Structures are given as C-alpha cells and as structure tokens.
Amino acid sequence: MDSNQRRFIEDALDLLNELDEGLLQLEANPHARAPLEQVFRTMHTIKGAANMFGFENIGTLAHHLETLFDYVRQQQMQVTDELISITLQAFDKVRDLLKETDIASITSSDALNEHTARAIEFHRMADATLNPGNGASALQKDELCTFSIDIVPTLPITEDGNHPLVFIIQDIAALGTALTRVMKDATGNVAKWELYVATTVSQEELESYFIFVDGDCTVAFRKLASQSLFDQPHFIAYIQSLGDAPADPHTLMSWAGQKIAAKAENNDSTDDEPMSSGRRKVLNDTYIKVNKDNIDNLLNWISELIILQARFANAAAAIDSVELKDATEELYRVTHQLRDTSLEIGLVPVETLVTKFKRLVRDLSKNLDKKVNFLSEGAETKVDKDVIELMADPMIHLIRNAIDHGIEKPSERRASGKAEHGTVKLKAFTAGSYVNITISDDGKGISKENVLRKAVEKGIVSKDALLSDDEILQLIFHSGLSTAATVSDVSGRGVGMDVVKQKIHELRGDVSIKSFPGEGTSVHIRLPMSRSIIEGLLIRIGSSEYILPLTAVDKCYEVSTANLTADHCQKVMLDGALVPVFYMQEIFNERGHRPSILQVIKIHHDGYPVGITVDMILGEYQTVLKPLGDAYQHQEEFSGATILGDGRVALVFDTNKLVKRLILQPTV
Amino acid sequence: MKKTILVVDDFASIRDYVCETLQRKGYDTLGASNGNEAYAVLTAKSDQVSLVLTDYNMPDCTGFELLKKIKGNPTVSKVPVVFLTTESNPDKMRSAREAGLSAWIKKPYRAETFFAQIENAMSNG
Numbered sequence: 001m002d003s004n005q006r007r008f009i010e011d012a013l014d015l016l017n018e019l020d021e022g023l024l025q026l027e028a029n030p031h032a033r034a035p036l037e038q039v040f041r042t043m044h045t046i047k048g049a050a051n052m053f054g055f056e057n058i059g060t061l062a063h064h065l066e067t068l069f070d071y072v073r074q075q076q077m078q079v080t081d082e083l084i085s086i087t088l089q090a091f092d093k094v095r096d097l098l099k100e101t102d103i104a105s106i107t108s109s110d111a112l113n114e115h116t117a118r119a120i121e122f123h124r125m126a127d128a129t130l131n132p133g134n135g136a137s138a139l140q141k142d143e144l145c146t147f148s149i150d151i152v153p154t155l156p157i158t159e160d161g162n163h164p165l166v167f168i169i170q171d172i173a174a175l176g177t178a179l180t181r182v183m184k185d186a187t188g189n190v191a192k193w194e195l196y197v198a199t200t201v202s203q204e205e206l207e208s209y210f211i212f213v214d215g216d217c218t219v220a221f222r223k224l225a226s227q228s229l230f231d232q233p234h235f236i237a238y239i240q241s242l243g244d245a246p247a248d249p250h251t252l253m254s255w256a257g258q259k260i261a262a263k264a265e266n267n268d269s270t271d272d273e274p275m276s277s278g279r280r281k282v283l284n285d286t287y288i289k290v291n292k293d294n295i296d297n298l299l300n301w302i303s304e305l306i307i308l309q310a311r312f313a314n315a316a317a318a319i320d321s322v323e324l325k326d327a328t329e330e331l332y333r334v335t336h337q338l339r340d341t342s343l344e345i346g347l348v349p350v351e352t353l354v355t356k357f358k359r360l361v362r363d364l365s366k367n368l369d370k371k372v373n374f375l376s377e378g379a380e381t382k383v384d385k386d387v388i389e390l391m392a393d394p395m396i397h398l399i400r401n402a403i404d405h406g407i408e409k410p411s412e413r414r415a416s417g418k419a420e421h422g423t424v425k426l427k428a429f430t431a432g433s434y435v436n437i438t439i440s441d442d443g444k445g446i447s448k449e450n451v452l453r454k455a456v457e458k459g460i461v462s463k464d465a466l467l468s469d470d471e472i473l474q475l476i477f478h479s480g481l482s483t484a485a486t487v488s489d490v491s492g493r494g495v496g497m498d499v500v501k502q503k504i505h506e507l508r509g510d511v512s513i514k515s516f517p518g519e520g521t522s523v524h525i526r527l528p529m530s531r532s533i534i535e536g537l538l539i540r541i542g543s544s545e546y547i548l549p550l551t552a553v554d555k556c557y558e559v560s561t562a563n564l565t566a567d568h569c570q571k572v573m574l575d576g577a578l579v580p581v582f583y584m585q586e587i588f589n590e591r592g593h594r595p596s597i598l599q600v601i602k603i604h605h606d607g608y609p610v611g612i613t614v615d616m617i618l619g620e621y622q623t624v625l626k627p628l629g630d631a632y633q634h635q636e637e638f639s640g641a642t643i644l645g646d647g648r649v650a651l652v653f654d655t656n657k658l659v660k661r662l663i664l665q666p667t668v
Numbered sequence: 669m670k671k672t673i674l675v676v677d678d679f680a681s682i683r684d685y686v687c688e689t690l691q692r693k694g695y696d697t698l699g700a701s702n703g704n705e706a707y708a709v710l711t712a713k714s715d716q717v718s719l720v721l722t723d724y725n726m727p728d729c730t731g732f733e734l735l736k737k738i739k740g741n742p743t744v745s746k747v748p749v750v751f752l753t754t755e756s757n758p759d760k761m762r763s764a765r766e767a768g769l770s771a772w773i774k775k776p777y778r779a780e781t782f783f784a785q786i787e788n789a790m791s792n793g
Contacts, residue, residue: 008681015679041725045679048754051776052682164771164788167781174778208758212771212785 001103008053009098009106010289015042016095017355023084024358028373030079039087040069046094057112058094064119065090068126077126086122088359090115144176144200146229148252150220151193157216159190165213172209175199177230179239183246194247196239198228224252292385295346299532302335302342303624309335310645343530347382350428350437353392354379357399361424364403371410371421372403381428383435384530387507391437391527394500398439398523399424401496406443406521416518418442433529433622434551440522446515448472454481471608473513477501505656507531508639510551510604526551531625534642534652537601538621539614542590545650546614547621547642552655554602554609556617561598564613572611574602581611582662605659612658625652636661671790672696672713676706676722676734677752682775686721686752693783703729707737714744719790724753724760732764739768748789752777 019042025035047062065087071077093115100106149172157163159182173180176199185191199206203221210219229235238251309331316328354376365372383391407413407422414420427438448469455461455475467475475481479498504511509527528534528551536547557574564570564583571578581600585591600611623642628635639654673690677683678701687697698717700706703726710717720738724731731751739745748770761772770789773782 004681004685007684011679011681038727041727044725044754048775049679049682051754052685162784162787164781164785167778167784171778171781204758205756208756208761208772211758211761211765212769214765 005053005055005103008049008055012046012049012058013095013098015046016091016098017352018042019046019091020088020359021355023088024355024362026079027081027084027362036069036073036079040066040073043069055107057107057109057116058097061090061094061112061116061119064116064123068119068123071126071130076130083122086115086118090119143226144198144228145203145226146196146198146224147203147206148222148224148247149193149195149197149206151195151210151217152219153190153192153217155216156187156189158188159184163213163216165217168209168213169193169195172197172206175201175206177228179230181239181242181247183244192246196224196229198230222249222252290345292346295342298342299346302339303532303626305335306339306624307643307645311647314645339533343533344382346384346386347529348385348388349379350381350383350388350426350435351376351379353388353395354426356392357395357426360396360399361403364400365407368404369409370403370407372407373421373423375423375425376427377425378428379426381430381435382529383428383527386531387435387527387529390503390507391525394503395426395437395439395525397496397500399426402439402441402443402521406441406445408444412444430529433533433535435527435529437525437527438522439525440520442520445517445519446473446476446513446521447517448515451475451481473515476513477511508534508549508551508654533622534625535620535622536652538618538644538650539599539601540616540618541584541588541614542592544588544590545618545644545648547623547650547652548601548603549639549653549655550620552603552605552653554604557600557602557611558597559600559613561594561596564598572600574600574609574611577609579609579611581613582659584613585615587662603655603659605656610659670694670696671718672698672716673786674698674700674706674710674717674720674722676700676703676720676726676731678702678723678726682723689779689782690721702726703731703734703737706734710738710744710747711741714747717747719786720747720749721752721786722749724751724755732760732767735764735767735769748792750786750789752782 019039022035022039022042026032026039029035043062043066047059047066050056050062051059068077068083068087072079072083077083090112093112097106097111105111151165151169153163153165157165159166169180172178172195176197178195178197178199180196181194182190183192183194197206203223207219207221210217239247313328313332316324357376358374361372361374402424403422407424408416408418410420413422422441422443424439424441427436427440429436452461452467452472452475455472455478456463458481460475460478460481461467477497477500481497501511504525504527507527508531509525511526512524513521514524515521534547535550537550537553539546539548555575559572559581563572564581570581570583572581573579579602585594585598595615598613598615599617600613601617602609602611604610623644625640626642627640628638632638637654637658638651639657640652641649642652644650673695675683675686675690675697676699677686680701683699683701687699690697698709698713700709703722706720706722707729710720720734722731722734729737731753735749735751738747738749745768749768750771750773751764751769752773752775754775756774764772770792771785773785
C-alpha cells in the first residue's frame with residue numbers, strides 16, 4: 001500500500017461517517033434537499049477517489065449507489081427504507097474492508113460483489129418501475145455496442161503530437177476493445193482518425209469527450225451494432241482489407257442495419273444549485289491529524305512541568321524576593337494555560353459516537369418492530385478520546401436497554417395514549433472538569449416491583465428488607481439481575497449493567513439512574529473530562545496526605561473527636577440523617593496526636609452516603625494522576641498517586657473500592 | 669519561471685496527490701478546498717496563477733460556480749480553468765464549455781492525457 005492509498009483510506013473513513021450521518025438524516029426527512037445533496041456528493045467523492053487510488057471495487061459499488069441517489073435527486077424515485085438500508089449495509093462493508101491491513105484484500109474484486117449486485121438489482125427494479133415495458137433506461141448504457149468514430153482535425157496535428165485530441169482518442173480506445181486507423185495528408189499531419197470501439201459506454205458519453213476540442217476537429221459517430229464486432233471475423237477482415245483507404249460508411253452501416261443515430265440536442269440548462277450544506281466541515285484545512293502517542297507524550301511532559309512548577313513555587317515562597325514572586329506567579333499562569341490548551345488537544349466531540357448510536361437505534365428498532373427517534377443534544381461536548389472509546393460499549397448497552405426494555409411497541413404506546421414513536425435522547429454537557437451524559441427514553445420505565453422480586457428471588461436482598469425506590473433502582477447495577485420477561489438476544493442476560501457501572505468507575509466516573517413508571521428511564525453518567533488530570537481534595541489523615549477525587553465528595557462536616565469511637569463503623573448524625581462513618585485514623589493505624597475536632601467528609605457510594613474522617617482538609621487540588629508501581633498493583637484502595645508541590649507523594653483514593661473494602665472487611 | 673497551478677478539491681487525499689503529481693512535473697501548486705476559498709486565493713494572487721484545476725462537486729461553492737465567478741471578473745477571467753472530476757454528465761460539460769471552461773479531465777485520468785490537457789489549456793488560454 002502506498003502512502004497515497006493509506007491517506008485515502010483515512011480520509012475515506014471520515015467520509016463514510018459523514019455519509020452515514022447524511023443517510024440517517026435523509027431517512028428521517030426523505031424529502032429534505034440538504035442531506036440528499038450531501039449523500040450524493042459524498043458518494044461521488046468516494047467513487048472518484050476510490051477509482052483514482054486503485055480501489056475499483058469500491059468505485060464501482062459507489063457508482064451504482066450514486067446512480068440510485070441521482071434518480072432521487074431528479075425526483076424519479078423516492079427515498080425508501082430499502083434504499084437507505086442497502087446503502088448503509090454496502091458502505092458498512094466498505095468500512096470493514098478499508099480496515100483490512102493488506103491492500104490485496106481491500107482491492108479484491110469479489111469483496112463487494114454481493115453489495116454491488118444488490119445495488120444493480122435495485123437499479124434494475126427501479127428502472128422497471130420508471131419505464132414499464134420499455135427497455136430504454138439508464139442501464140442500457142451497460143450494453144455492449146460497437147461504434148465507429150471518424151475524427152477529422154481542423155488544425156495541423158501530428159500523430160505523436162501533444163494535442164489533447166491525440167490523448168482523447170487513446171482514452172476512448174481504452175474504454176473497450178478498439179482499433180484505431182490513422183490517415184495522413186501529404187505534410188504528414190493527421191487527415192483523419194477512424195476509431196472503432198466496442199464498449200459499454202454510451203454514445204452520449206463518448207461524444208462528451210470531444211466537447212472541449214470541438215473547435216479543433218469534426219467528429220462523426222456511427223453505432224454499428226449492439227454487440228462487439230471484434231469477435232466477427234468478417235468485420236476484422238473488412239477493416240484489414242482497407243489498407244490506407246478510408247472505410248465506406250455504407251458498408252460499415254450494413255453491419256448495423258440501422259440509421260446513423262441522430263444526436264438528440266439537449267438544451268436543458270444544467271442545474272448547478274449550490275449544494276446547500278453549510279454543515280459539512282472542511283476537515284482538511286482546519287484540522288491536522290496527529291499521532292495519539294505524541295499527544296500522550298506532550299501531556300505527560302506537561303504534567304511533569306506542573307509538578308515542577310509547584311515545587312518551584314514552594315521553594316520560592318521561602319525566599320523573600322518580589323521579582324521571584326512575580327516570576328513564580330507568571331509561571332503558574334503560563335503552565336496552567338499550557339495544561340488547559342494541551343488537554344483540549346486530546347479531546348474529541350461526543351458527536352463521533354452519535355452517528356454510531358443513530359445506526360444502532362435505527363437497526364435495533366427495525367429488528368424489534370418499534371418506532372424510535374434518536375435525539376442528541378450537546379453532541380459538540382468534548383471528552384478525552386480514550387474516555388470516548390472506553391465509553392462506547394457501555395453507552396451502546398444503555399441505548400439497547402432503552403429500546404429493548406424501555407420503549408414499548410407502537411400498539412402498546414397508542415393504548416397508553418403516547419405517540420407511536422418513542423424517543424431515546426442523549427444529552428451531553430460539560431460542568432467544571434466533568435462531562436455529563438444522560439441517556440433517557442420515554443418508555444414504560446423500570447418496574448420496581450419486578451426488580452425487587454427478582455432481587456429477592458436471587459437472594460441479593462433479604463425478603464423483609466425495606467428499600468427506598470432509589471435503592472431498588474440501584475439493584476439494576478447488580479451483576480446477575482435481569483428484569484426482561486423473556487431474555488432477548490438484544491440486551492443479553494443481565495450481564496450488562498454491572499459492567500457498565502464498572503467501566504464508568506474505572507474512568508473515575510459515576511452513574512445514577514432514575515425511572516418513573518409509564519414515563520421512562522434516564523441514566524446519568526458523570527465522567528472526568530480527562531483521564532490523567534484529576535480534581536480532588538487534598539486531605540491529611542495522621543501524618544500522610546491523600547487526594548480524594550472531587551467526584552465522590554458530597555459535603556464536609558466538623559465533628560468533635562470525642563464523639564467518635566474506635567468502632568469499625570459507627571452512625572453519626574449528619575444534617576439530620578444517620579450516616580455510617582469510618583474512622584480512618586484508626587483504620588490506617590495513625591495513632592498520633594488528635595485534634596479536638598475532626599473533619600468528616602460525606603462521599604457517595606453507590607448512591608448511599610458514607611462518611612470518612614480526616615484530620616485536616618488542605619484544599620482543592622488539581623493534579624496529575626500517576627500509576628502506582630508494579631509492587632502496588634494488588635492494593636485496592638488507591639487508584640494512583642501524585643506528586644505534591646514539595647516533592648512528596650500523595651496517594652489518590654479510589655473511593656468506591658475503599659468503601660467496598662471497608663464494608664466487606666470488619667477490620668482492615 | 670515555474671508556472672503555478674491552483675488545485676481545488678474538498679477531498680484532501682486527492683488534492684495532495686494532484687499537487688504532488690504536478691510538482692513532480694515541475695509546476696508550483698496552491699491548494700484550496702472549495703470554490704470560495706479558491707476564488708479568494710486567485711484574486712489575491714492573480715498575477716501568479718497560470719491555471720485553476722478544480723473538482724466539480726464541492727460543498728459551499730461548486731466548480732461550476734467558481735468557473736462563473738472567475739470568468740465574470742475581468743481581472744482573472746483570462747486564467748484558464750480546467751475541471752478534474754468524476755462527473756461526466758454531457759449537459760454539464762456543455763454548459764461548462766459555454767461558460768468558458770478550457771478542459772474537462774475525467775477521474776481517474778491517465779497521466780499523459782492529464783498533462784496534455786493542462787499544457788494545452790495554458791498555452792491556448
């Protein structure tokens with residue numbers, strides 16, 4: 001594969017996403033002009049580029065599909081589900097093909113046969129509907145015909161000259177089986193070319209080759225036969241018998257038994273309406289592609305710079321110099337600006353997933369005979385590329401659930417006074433350094449009774465447990481719990497939601513669920529915008545400092561140390577509610593001097609409040625998360641470490657795992 | 669002096685490829701990704717550009733619109749315009765011819781045809 005081909009593949013994959021997007025828009029608004037033009041133009045570009053870079057199989061497929069959409073543009077055909085489906089499937093296959101690594105399998109002429117055949121078949125059927133009982137159709141140009149073309153130059157041209165006409169004749173000869181005869185005048189210039197060509201290209205298209213040299217020559221076309229004359233020995237014999245003499249038109253036409261095809265003058269003004277699509281991004285000029293490793297590297301160095309800057313600031317604080325102080329402040333400003341800008345580089349809009357989701361919604365609702373609209377809001381919200389990639393599957397799972405379990409069948413929806421079309425909505429927005437994503441549906445909601453019954457059956461909760469509505473909903477995330485009355489192959493067997501939650505937690509995110517019977521369900525995901533930068537509270541427990549991620553923190557309280565006992569888990573009244581509080585100083589065996597007042601930080605754990613005690617809250621701290629060394633991979637409570645301004649290391653809590661361990665093990 | 673060709677295509681791989689092909693043949697190239705951008709480049713550097721080689725189907729401003737804009741502006745109307753396109757509708761070709769297009773090169777092209785058309789367009793205007 002050469003570098004041009006590689007670049008083509010990269011660009012083509014972008015184009016295919018745009019094409020998907022356009023097709024889905026078109027499906028939703030079959031009469032809209034803008035998506036139609038976008039789809040048509042994108043296919044056209046794919047076709048042209050594919051042919052140019054040697055991907056003829058893709059070019060051919062795109063050509064047939066493009067023709068179908070051209071019918072739609074010319075209002076000879078309607079956008080149908082089937083048209084959209086065969087197009088989407090065909091380009092899905094192209095997408096898969098382009099992801100192959102060796103050029104031979106990508107360009108394999110058989111690879112797209114099935115889809116090309118379907119497009120041709122669709123084309124044929126469309127033609128049959130358009131021209132019932134009449135063979136004349138656009139497909140006819142695929143029929144093999146033999147033409148004779150006489151070209152008489154009106155200015156001196158030599159046979160081996162550089163006039164475009166010389167090359168046009170060669171180009172036409174290359175369109176099929178051909179034979180070119182050249183007759184010269186006394187000066188050696190070309191008096192006339194006689195070109196015989198058996199080709200599937202239409203006469204109109206052949207004529208178009210001469211449009212731009214029509215001042216330099218006269219051209220006469222004759223359609224000799226609706227077959228190739230090159231397999232007729234007497235035709236070849238006749239041509240060979242001519243020597244240098246011109247062929248006799250009458251003899252030639254006797255092969256055809258038909259009149260010289262009259263050229264229909266077609267004066268239709270060409271419709272060159274501006275392609276109304278301001279939406280399309282010109283990716284090529286405003287964006288450059290960068291290797292992700294480079295960005296990771298950059299971020300890594302910037303994180304080191306931030307740590308150094310903090311150390312520098314600490315050291316500078318000890319020296320009494322106005323100039324040093326100014327420089328330190330300036331350095332702080334610049335490094336943080338640099339960090340923000342560079343973080344931005346690695347972010348991609350949620351939109352990259354949206355097209356995928358639209359496809360999913362479309363395909364799934366068709367499979368399940370449901371009518372579903374997919375809406376997205378805030379698709380421009382940006383998230384770390386890694387986060388997007390890791391979140392794709394969990395989000396797909398959530399959308400599947402929404403369609404499979406949430407949205408009712410159209411008849412059911414009608415019966416309960418809802419619109420037949422259900423809605424699945426994805427909403428994304430940024431708040432601070434977090435990205436919030438909500439996936440909601442207006443389906444039947446989750447039956448809390450069913451969830452509770454299942455949970456009791458499976459022994460997840462005891463029969464006489466009293467659970468709040470929220471607590472029941474939280475059970476959805478418990479592994480091995482599925483409430484689908486019949487297990488469908490769409491949403492799986494309840495091995496999903498626990499994985500969804502786990503993935504979100506791995507990204508230091510948070511997930512919650514709300515559901516109202518008859519109104520629908522909404523899942524709310526909160527994720528850090530970047531995987532490496534963490535916002536936390538810097539706290540001290542005993543002699544060590546730790547970082548507690550801000551995502552988990554709810555509220556801070558002051559509690560008199562005298563009120564705390566060494567009990568593993570005691571209840572403390574906070575804001576009028578009893579909250580289990582873990583006495584961290586005891587748990588970490590920090591038995592030094594105690595202040596008379598301890599801080600209790602309320603954190604969320606699976607939606608439940610849990611308190612942990614700390615000696616002191618030192619403040620908010622934005623820092624860079626570093627992995628722990630191999631020796632510490634087995635510990636659970638910490639997700640990583642960071643280096644503080646004075647060069648010391650602070651461990652970063654993984655609050656979910658910490659609390660889980662505290663609950664499971666009576667003593668640490 | 670090297671001649672400069674303004675290459676207009678919204679698809680970067682093709683634009684880059686065409687530019688490289690032309691550079692190997694000894695031309696200087698400028699690039700633009702749609703008709704509006706091309707027109708802006710051309711009017712700013714009208715004394716440098718010897719030929720505009722443009723795609724037909726592009727968002728925002730098509731090759732045909734670009735052609736009409738160029739031919740309608742006396743300061744740049746002398747610059748020959750050539751389409752390099754997969755489009756092969758004869759009616760469109762005729763309209764473009766009438767609007768002053770110098771040549772229509774179909775993609776995929778043969779290198780020889782390509783250069784003959786370009787050179788011919790530049791010498792004949």
